[in-house]
Amino acid sequence: MKMPDLEPTPSLDFIRARVMEDIKAGKNGGRVHTRFPPEPNGYLHIGHAKSICLNFGVAAENDGLCNLRFDDTNPSKESVEYEESIQRDVRWLGFDWADRMFYASDYAEKLYEYAVLLIKDGKAYVDSLSADEIREYRGTLTEPGKESPYRNRSVQENLDLFERMRAGEFEDGAHVLRAKIDMSSGNINMRDPVLFRIMNVPHYRQGSKWVIYPMYDYAHPISDALEGITHSLCTLEFEDHRPLYDWCLENLPVAARPEQIEFARLNLSYTVLSKRKLLTLVTEKIVRGWDDPRMPTLSGLRRRGYTPEAIRNFCEAIGVAKRDAIVDVAQLEFAIRDDLNKRSPRVMAVLRPLRVVLENYPEGQAEELDAVNNPEDASAGTRKVPFSRVLYIEQDDFRENPPKQFFRLAPGREVRLRYAYFITCKEVVKDASGNTVELRCTYDPATRGGDAPAGRPSPKATLHWVSASHAVPAEVRLYDRLFNEERPDNDSPINPNSLEILDSCCVEPSLKAAKPLDRFQFERQGYFCVDPDTTDEKIVFNRTVTLRDTWAKIEKSLKK
Ligand code: ATP
Ligand code: MG
Numbered sequence: 001m002k003m004p005d006l007e008p009t010p011s012l013d014f015i016r017a018r019v020m021e022d023i024k025a026g027k028n029g030g031r032v033h034t035r036f037p038p039e040p041n042g043y044l045h046i047g048h049a050k051s052i053c054l055n056f057g058v059a060a061e062n063d064g065l066c067n068l069r070f071d072d073t074n075p076s077k078e079s080v081e082y083e084e085s086i087q088r089d090v091r092w093l094g095f096d097w098a099d100r101m102f103y104a105s106d107y108a109e110k111l112y113e114y115a116v117l118l119i120k121d122g123k124a125y126v127d128s129l130s131a132d133e134i135r136e137y138r139g140t141l142t143e144p145g146k147e148s149p150y151r152n153r154s155v156q157e158n159l160d161l162f163e164r165m166r167a168g169e170f171e172d173g174a175h176v177l178r179a180k181i182d183m184s185s186g187n188i189n190m191r192d193p194v195l196f197r198i199m200n201v202p203h204y205r206q207g208s209k210w211v212i213y214p215m216y217d218y219a220h221p222i223s224d225a226l227e228g229i230t231h232s233l234c235t236l237e238f239e240d241h242r243p244l245y246d247w248c249l250e251n252l253p254v255a256a257r258p259e260q261i262e263f264a265r266l267n268l269s270y271t272v273l274s275k276r277k278l279l280t281l282v283t284e285k286i287v288r289g290w291d292d293p294r295m296p297t298l299s300g301l302r303r304r305g306y307t308p309e310a311i312r313n314f315c316e317a318i319g320v321a322k323r324d325a326i327v328d329v330a331q332l333e334f335a336i337r338d339d340l341n342k343r344s345p346r347v348m349a350v351l352r353p354l355r356v357v358l359e360n361y362p363e364g365q366a367e368e369l370d371a372v373n374n375p376e377d378a379s380a381g382t383r384k385v386p387f388s389r390v391l392y393i394e395q396d397d398f399r400e401n402p403p404k405q406f407f408r409l410a411p412g413r414e415v416r417l418r419y420a421y422f423i424t425c426k427e428v429v430k431d432a433s434g435n436t437v438e439l440r441c442t443y444d445p446a447t448r449g450g451d452a453p454a455g456r457p458s459p460k461a462t463l464h465w466v467s468a469s470h471a472v473p474a475e476v477r478l479y480d481r482l483f484n485e486e487r488p489d490n491d492s493p494i495n496p497n498s499l500e501i502l503d504s505c506c507v508e509p510s511l512k513a514a515k516p517l518d519r520f521q522f523e524r525q526g527y528f529c530v531d532p533d534t535t536d537e538k539i540v541f542n543r544t545v546t547l548r549d550t551w552a553k554i555e556k557s558l559k560k
Contacts, residue, residue, distance in 0.1 A: 013320040015261055019058055019231055028230040028256075032064030035229050036090070037104075037220070039071045040082040040204075042275040043290040043297045044089045046311070046332065047266040053315040054263070055233055056095040067227055068097040072105045073219050075203035083204075085290070089298040094308045104214075104223045105206050111214045111222055112166065114252050115177055115195055119158045123251055124195060125151055126161040127178045134176070137183075138191050144184035145191040151180065165198055168211045172198050179218075181247065189244045193217055221245045225254035232258045235265040236324060266318065267326045270481045270488065271296050277490045286494055287482075293531075293542045294482040294498050304479065305519050305529025305544030310339040326487065333545050340519060340527040340544065345373045345380060348418065348464040349507040349522040349541075351476050353392035355438045355468065358423065361389040366467070369449065371419045383510055387420050390468040392506050397463045398439060400428055407460035409439070416462040418523060422447040464523045471506035474539045477531065478502065507539065514539060521547075 012020060023030050034055040038044060044052075059066035068090060072078050090097070118124035127150045129137065139145035153161075165175055177196040185191055195218040202208045221244075224232045232245075239262045249257055265273075272278065273296060281287045281295070290297050293304035301311065314335035318327050348371075366388040374380035393409070402410040409415045414424040421443040429438035452458040478500040485492050511520070516532040526547050531540040 014322060015054065015231075015233060015263060015320055016058060016061070018261060019062060022230070022259075023062060031228075031230055032059055032062040033067070033228055033230045034059045034064065034233060035067040035069045035102075035224065035227060037069045037071045037223075038086050039074065039077075040079065040086060041074065041077040042082055042279055043085050043299055045273050045275075045278065045295075045297045046268065046271075046301065046314075047273040047296075048089075049093060049298060049311050050266040050315050050318070050320075051233070051235070052090055052093055052095060053312055054320055058231070058233070064230075065100065066095070066097065067100040067102055067229070069102040069104065069223060069227065071216065071220070071223075072103050072203070072205065073213050073216065075199060075201045075206075075213065079204050085299060089302075092302060092308055093298065093311060100227075102223070102227060103205065104219050105203060105210075107219070107223055107226055108206070108210055108214070110226065111219055112196075112212075114222060115162065115214075115218075116159065117253070118179065118195075118251065119162060119177075120155060121251070122155065122180065124158070124177055124179050125153050126158050126165070126175050127151070127192075128175050131173055134194070138188060139183070141188065145188075147183050148178075148192070151192070162196075165196070165212050166210075168200070170198055172200055174198060177212075179244075179247070187240060187243055189217070189241050190247070193244055217241055217244050218248060221248040221258070221260075222252065222254065224258040225249060225252075225256045228256045229258040230256075232260045234260060234262055236262045236322075237265070238262055262322075264321050264324045267324065268296065268332065269326050269329045269486050270483050271329055272483065272488050272490070272492070274490060280490075281494070293477070294479050296482075302517070303529075303531065304542055305340075305517075305527060306336050307339050307343075307519075310336040313339065329481070330549055333549060336545050337527070337547070340521065342376050343374075344519045344521045344527060346371075346375070346521045346523050347508055347511055348385065348466055349474065349476070349505060349511070349520075349525070349528070350392040350394055350464065350466050350471075351502050351505045351522075351525065352395040353466075353504065353506050354395045354398055354436065356391045356393050356423070356441055356465070357438060358389050358391070358441055358443045359426065360442045363389055365389065366470070369419045385419060385508055385510070386467045386470040388467045388469055391417070391465045392468055392471060393417075393439075393463050393465050395436075397461075398425070398436065400436065408463060409461070413459075414444075415459045416447075416450050417443075417465045418462050419450050420448075420465065421445070421450065422452075422459055464525075466506045466508050468506070470509045472509055472512050472539060473537075474505040474507045474511070474541060476502045476505045476528070476541045476543065478543045505541075507541075511539060519544070 036052050036055045056066045127148045129148050137146045176194045178192045181190045183191045196212045199213050200211050242260050245260045291299035291303045314332050368384035370382045371385045398409045414422050423441045423443045425441050427440035431437045446453050480498045482498050484495045514530045516530050518530045522528050527544040528541040529544050531542050533540040
């Protein structure tokens with residue numbers, strides 16, 4: 001059913017407004033066609049998600065199309081592993097490129113042909129300066145560049161050398177093909193940029209078919225044009241490259257005229273989104289891999305328990321702007337909490353168990369109590385939780401000498417066990433070194449289900465618990481921010497406390513059937529997700545996020 005359109009149209013971000021103008025003006029026949037162009041040289045991260053949501057989103061909202069295009073033009077860093085992970089992650093995020101998956105490397109012949117045209121037009125030449133010399137000749141922001149002594153080679157000589165570059169006659173770096181534009185341009189990108197270089201490196205898809213590879217600034221506009229892209233959305237660092245993007249299209253007989261529009265990349269506090277740094281974390285084994293749940297990669301976030309919906313909501317909430325800014329990582333955590341609150345079943349799990357014996361509960365007896373699966377979702381129903389004489393509660397929920405604001409269990413005090421009974425602590429049992437190892441308690445049979453009989457005051461605290469003989473053993477991995485610095489750089493050390501492993505946790509028996517990636521709320525503790533390391537002997541959980549933003553609290557108290 002179509003709902004009446006009562007809501008005012010939300011204001012469009014500058015890219016969507018621009019696309020809308022182009023449609024209204026009949027540009028490209030009203031067509032909208034975007035692309036997401038990852039280089040298969042690493043796994044996708046949350047910054048890429050912003051670009052994916054934008055490119056696929058703008059296309060979908062305007063009955064357009066979005067291509068997935070691998071920008072695989074630097075064989076030294078690319079691999080099929082990366083390519084496959086990218087496909088998996090884009091699909092997982094919820095986007096579909098249908099039959100439009102392309103590779104810049106498949107355009108090699110066309111890119112070569114076009115380069116020959118530029119040479120014939122006197123707009124490109126083979127330069128034989130070394131890489132260092134080219135850099136030296138390029139000048140600086142304040143000084144113009146110098147023309148290469150090879151700049152005025154004849155068309156014939158250039159054609160001959162370029163052909164021999166392709167034929168593999170030269171070592172890496174012996175020659176490059178450069179555009180002949182303007183060595184005194186105020187824009188360094190226009191100072192005769194390199195178009196092709198020699199790389200005697202096999203390509204993961206093309207094998208050793210090619211030993212010359214195009215530069216991104218040359219391959220990108222042409223790939224866009226060949227695919228009929230209308231709006232080529234990229235991040236701000238390419239703004240100064242736009243004149244070169246346009247130069248390529250103006251000087252070649254391409255059928256389409258895509259337009260490059262730049263937007264601000266996503267920067268997240270306490271997070272590194274540089275592929276180079278992420279790769280170092282993986283290769284130096286500082287994390288377990290690209291999908292380590294502490295990594296800001298989509299595969300890490302998935303393993304951590306993030307949902308595609310939460311990531312898409314986050315990308316929508318942060319919006320698209322023209323200025324760089326830093327987004328607080330708490331906003332990402334808010335998005336996953338908000339989503340999991342609605343959808344995840346509640347269960348009881350004790351992470352640091354303290355044994356409780358109910359002295360007046362018959363030995364060998366057990367009963368089943370009703371527990372609500374999700375108070376946010378009545379259709380989720382209820383389940384049975386077993387109760388018996390020996391239970392586990394959280395060590396943190398007991399204090400022998402409770403401070404003033406501590407309302408949980410203490411000697412002589414009564415608390416409610418969730419869905420079960422009120423219990424009172426009668427005696428504290430300690431080991432030889434004085435550690436509390438067991439509490440002797442009594443329960444009140446009149447409080448079954450956890451309700452106070454009429455006229456009886458309710459305890460101030462409600463604790464979660466697990467029946468000892470029914471408990472399922474579990475390992476729980478608690479994660480904290482990977483970096484302690486708000487704006488970490490490539491040299492920042494990781495937070496040494498970013499992973500804490502608790503290996504003697506007890507969870508309620510309903511979790512026995514949990515499968516990898518299933519998500520739960522552990523009552524009073526946070527959201528948790530089953531890790532693929534789970535075996536028949538032991539369930540492994542990752543903490544996705546705590547129930548509340550404890551960092552906001554910590555930061556507040558530090559400011560006081
Ligand atoms: P590099 O070029 O160093 O390998 P990259 O992050 O640019 O790294 P690509 O695979 O080229 O990696 O990125 C694919 C697309 O994702 C590009 O269009 C890029 O602009 C976009 N992108 C990358 N990082 C971010 C980010 N942090 N925020 C938004 N978009 C991003
Ligand atoms: Mg890139």
